[in-house]
Amino acid sequence: MKLHYRFAIASLILGIASLSAAAQNAPVKVQLHDAKGQSVGTAELSPAAHGVNIRLDLRNLSEGEHAIHIHQVARCEPPGFTSAGPHLNPDMKQHGLQNPQGPHAGDIPNIKVGAKGNLKTTIVAPGVTMGDDSHSVFSNGGTALMLHAKADDMKSDPAGNAGERVACGVIAKP
Numbered sequence: 001m002k003l004h005y006r007f008a009i010a011s012l013i014l015g016i017a018s019l020s021a022a023a024q025n026a027p028v029k030v031q032l033h034d035a036k037g038q039s040v041g042t043a044e045l046s047p048a049a050h051g052v053n054i055r056l057d058l059r060n061l062s063e064g065e066h067a068i069h070i071h072q073v074a075r076c077e078p079p080g081f082t083s084a085g086p087h088l089n090p091d092m093k094q095h096g097l098q099n100p101q102g103p104h105a106g107d108i109p110n111i112k113v114g115a116k117g118n119l120k121t122t123i124v125a126p127g128v129t130m131g132d133d134s135h136s137v138f139s140n141g142g143t144a145l146m147l148h149a150k151a152d153d154m155k156s157d158p159a160g161n162a163g164e165r166v167a168c169g170v171i172a173k174p
Contacts, residue, residue, distance in 0.1 A: 028130070028137075030145050030169035032058070035079035040167045043145055045137060051126040052137060054145070056111065058119045066113060067152035067162030070106030070128055074142030076168035084144035084168055086158060088127075090134035096155040103127060105135045106143070110151045142172035 030043040041058035054068075071084035087095065088106035096102045097109065105127035113119045129136050137143050149163035 026174065028171065028174060030171055032145065032147065032167045032169040033076065033078075034060070034167050035081070037078060040147070043169060045130065045171065047130050048124050051124045052128050052130055053122055054108070054125055055122045056119055058111075058113065058147075059117060061113045061117045061119070061147070061167070062149070063113055063115050063117060065110045065151035066166075067148035067150065067159075068108050068111050068123070069104075069146050069148070069152075069159075069162075070108065070125060070137060070171070071144040071146050071168075072106070072140070074140075074144055074170045074172055076144055076170055078168075081144070081146060081165040081168040084146055084165070088135070088137075088139065088143055090139070094157040095159055096153070096157065097126075098154040099157065102155075102157070107152075107154075110154075111147075137171045138173050142170060145169045145171055 027044050027046040032040045032043060034040050040060050044055040046053045070088045072088045073085035075083035077083035087104040089104040093104055094101040095104050097107050107127060108125045109123060111119060127135060146165050147167040149166050152162045
């Protein structure tokens with residue numbers, strides 16, 4: 001009888017561990033809104049080999065290149081979205097994927113919105129995870145995905161001269 005209970009307990013522990021691992025790997029959907037509270041689309045985050053995949057389905061944006069970053073606070077209060085704080089930067093580096101003293105964990109390559117204001121693409125955020133570490137998009141209760149008015153120059157500290165924050169979405173564990 002004791003062996004049966006040990007097997008049951010071991011199975012339960014393995015099942016809980018599997019559920020925990022599956023939860024960390026489950027995609028997370030983020031709703032993005034502009035300063036007027038209007039939806040500009042969604043982002044779906046999922047683990048990547050090196051970072052986090054962000055599948056974007058965006059609309060009603062201005063044409064051209066835009067910066068996109070992970071900010072450290074899970075708050076998106078319009079109109080300026082300053083409640084999201086600065087970029088996620090647990091290693092206290094300088095901004096920019098091309099900065100020799102950087103990058104921030106929340107730095108991501110620019111996106112390019114088409115003439116009709118729409119974009120469907122998948123990008124990789126190389127400096128973040130979906131785990132329990134300090135680089136996680138779930139750090140400190142969550143983070144925010146931020147779109148900026150202009151392109152990131154990839155080197156200027158603290159934010160790459162990316163212009164105003166034009167859309168924001170809270171990233172939180174489901």
